[in-house]
Amino acid sequence: MRQSTPPRTYRVKSFGCQMNVYDGERMAEMLAAKGITPAPEGEEADLVVLNTCHIREKAAEKVYSDIGRLVKAGEEAGRKPLIAVAGCVAQAEGEEIMARAPAVSMVVGPQAYHRLPDMIDKAVAGERATDTDMPEDAKFAALPKRRKVGPSAFLTIQEGCDKFCTYCVVPYTRGAEISRPFADLLREAETLCESGAREITLLGQNVNAWTGEDDAGRSIGFDGLVKAIAALPDVQRIRYTTSHPNDVTEGMIAMHGEVEKLMPYLHLPVQSGSDRVLKAMNRSHTAESYLKLLERFRAARPDIALSGDFIVGFPGETEPEFEETLQLVDKVGYAQAFSFKYSPRPGTPAASFEDQVAKEVMDERLQRLQAAINRDQLAFNEGSVGRTCEVLVERKGKLPGQWLGKSPWLQSVFFEGEAAIGDMVRVELADAGPNSLKGRVLEPVAP
Ligand code: SAH
Ligand code: SF4
Numbered sequence: 282m283r284q285s286t287p288p289r290t291y292r293v294k295s296f297g298c299q300m301n302v303y304d305g306e307r308m309a310e311m312l313a314a315k316g317i318t319p320a321p322e323g324e325e326a327d328l329v330v331l332n333t334c335h336i337r338e339k340a341a342e343k344v345y346s347d348i349g350r351l352v353k354a355g356e357e358a359g360r361k362p363l364i365a366v367a368g369c370v371a372q373a374e375g376e377e378i379m380a381r382a383p384a385v386s387m388v389v390g391p392q393a394y395h396r397l398p399d400m401i402d403k404a405v406a407g408e409r410a411t412d413t414d415m416p417e418d419a420k421f422a423a424l425p426k427r428r429k430v431g432p433s434a435f436l437t438i439q440e441g442c443d444k445f446c447t448y449c450v451v452p453y454t455r456g457a458e459i460s461r462p463f464a465d466l467l468r469e470a471e472t473l474c475e476s477g478a479r480e481i482t483l484l485g486q487n488v489n490a491w492t493g494e495d496d497a498g499r500s501i502g503f504d505g506l507v508k509a510i511a512a513l514p515d516v517q518r519i520r521y522t523t524s525h526p527n528d529v530t531e532g533m534i535a536m537h538g539e540v541e542k543l544m545p546y547l548h549l550p551v552q553s554g555s556d557r558v559l560k561a562m563n564r565s566h567t568a569e570s571y572l573k574l575l576e577r578f579r580a581a582r583p584d585i586a587l588s589g590d591f592i593v594g595f596p597g598e599t600e601p602e603f604e605e606t607l608q609l610v611d612k613v614g615y616a617q618a619f620s621f622k623y624s625p626r627p628g629t630p631a632a633s634f635e636d637q638v639a640k641e642v643m644d645e646r647l648q649r650l651q652a653a654i655n656r657d658q659l660a661f662n663e664g665s666v667g668r669t670c671e672v673l674v675e676r677k678g679k680l681p682g683q684w685l686g687k688s689p690w691l692q693s694v695f696f697e698g699e700a701a702i703g704d705m706v707r708v709e710l711a712d713a714g715p716n717s718l719k720g721r722v723l724e725p726v727a728p
C-alpha cells in the first residue's frame with residue numbers, strides 16, 4: 282500500500298446498537314484530539330471509519346457495499362480515502378475484510394479502538410493493520426475526555442456478554458461481560474453534564490449485569506449505580522438499555538418506584554413466547570417467568586412503558602409456537618417493540634440446527650407480529666393523549682418552529698412553541714400516531 286498524506290477530515294458512520302453509537306462518538310473524539318476535523322456535510326472525508334454491526338446478515342453485508350461506494354466516490358474525486366473498519370464485523374471477519382477489500386487499511390475491533398490513532402499514523406506510512414485484541418488494559422482510560430454532547434447522552438457502563446444465546450454473535454464480537462469501575466462512571470457522567478447532557482442513558486449488552494464497588498469499597502449492583510448517578514445534581518433524567526431477564530434483581534425493580542429521575546421505561550427482550558423455542562435459544566427463562574417479572578416492574582411503577590425484542594423463524598419454530606409469541610404480545614401490551622427475522626450467523630450453534638424456517642414463512646410471521654406490535658404502540662400512544670408531561674427538547678423538527686423531544690415514556694413528541702434545545706418543557710399531549718405524538722407547550726420547567 283502506498284503512502285498518503287495525513288488525513289485532515291474524518292467521518293465516522295456507526296451501524297447497529299447504541300453501544301456502537303457510543304463507540305463511534307468516542308472514536309470521533311479521538312480523531313478530533315489528533316487535529317482531524319469532521320468532514321463538512323456533503324463532502325468526501327479523507328478518513329472514513331465504518332463502525333459496523335454483525336448481528337444479522339444484512340447488517341454485516343453492508344460493510345462491503347459501503348466500501349465499494351467509498352472507493353468509487355474517491356476515484357471520481359481523484360483521491361483515495363483512508364478507510365478503517367471498526368465494530369463487530371471487524372472483530373468477526375477482520376482477516377476476511379483485509380483479503381476481500383484492498384482499499385481498507387485498518388481493521389479495529391470494539392475492544393481495541395483506543396489504538397486507532399496509532400494505526401492511522403501507520404496507514405499514512407503505507408502499512409495495513411488489523412487489531413482485534415481484547416486487551417486487559419482499559420480501553421476507556423486511554424480515551425480523551427468527553428467534550429460536546431447533546432441533551433441526551435449515552436454512557437457505556439458494561440460491555441460484553443456471557444449468555445451465549447444460540448443465535449447470537451455478541452459474546453464472540455464483544456467478549457466476556459465486564460463492568461466499568463464506579464468512580465470512572467460517576468466522573469464520566471459529571472463530564473457529560475458539563476458538556477451539555479441533561480439525560481443519561483446507561484448502556485450495556487446486559488446493562489443490569491453491572492457490578493462494582495462504591496467509594497466506601499462496598500460491593501454494589503446496578504441499582505446502586507443508578508442511585509449514585511441520580512444523586513448528581515445536574516442529571517435530570519436516567520434511562521438504561523438493554524437489560525436481561527436473568528440479571529433482574531429485587532433492587533432493580535424497586536428502584537423504579539424510588540428514583541424520581543429514573544424514567545418509567547423498560548426494554549426487556551424476551552425473543553419468543555414459546556418455552557420450547559426459548560430453551561433451544563438457551564435463554565434460561567420461560568415465557569411465564571418473564572411475564573411475572575413484568576408484573577413486578579408494573580407493581581413498582583404502574584405507568585412503566587414496556588419494550589422488548591423478538592425473533593421470528595428461529596430454527597424449528599412451528600406455527601403454534603409462533604402463535605404463543607403473539608399471545609405473549611397480547612398479554613403484555615408493549616409501548617414499543619422490535620422484531621427481527623432469524624438470521625443464521627456463522628459460528629453460532631443455531632446456524633447448524635436442522636429445520637431452518639423458510640424465508641416466506643418468516644416474512645409472513647414478521648408481518649403478523651409487527652401488525653400486533655404496531656396496534657399496541659398506537660394504543661399506548663393514544664392512551665397518553667390528554668396527559669401532561671415533561672419533554673426534554675432534543676432537536677428542531679422538520680417544520681418551521683417545530684421541536685422534537687422525548688416524553689418520560691420515550692415517546693417522540695413534536696410540538697411548537699417557546700423552547701430551545703436542552704430545555705425541559707411541560708407539554709400537553711394532543712394527537713397520537715404509532716411512532717410519535719404531537720403536543721402543545723404549556724410552560725418551561727425550572728431545572
Ligand atoms: N444484549 C441484548 C441485545 C442483543 S442484540 C439482549 O440480549 O437483549 C439485539 C437483538 O437482536 C436481540 O435482542 C435479538 O432480538 C436480535 N438478534 C440477535 N441475534 C439475532 C439473529 N441471529 N437473528 C435475528 N435477530 C437477532
Ligand atoms: Fe446476544 Fe443473548 Fe447476549 Fe443478548 S444475552 S447479547 S441476545 S447472547
Ligand code: F3S
Binds near residue numbers: 368
Ligand atoms: Fe451489532 Fe455489535 Fe451492537 S453486532 S448490535 S454492533 S454489539
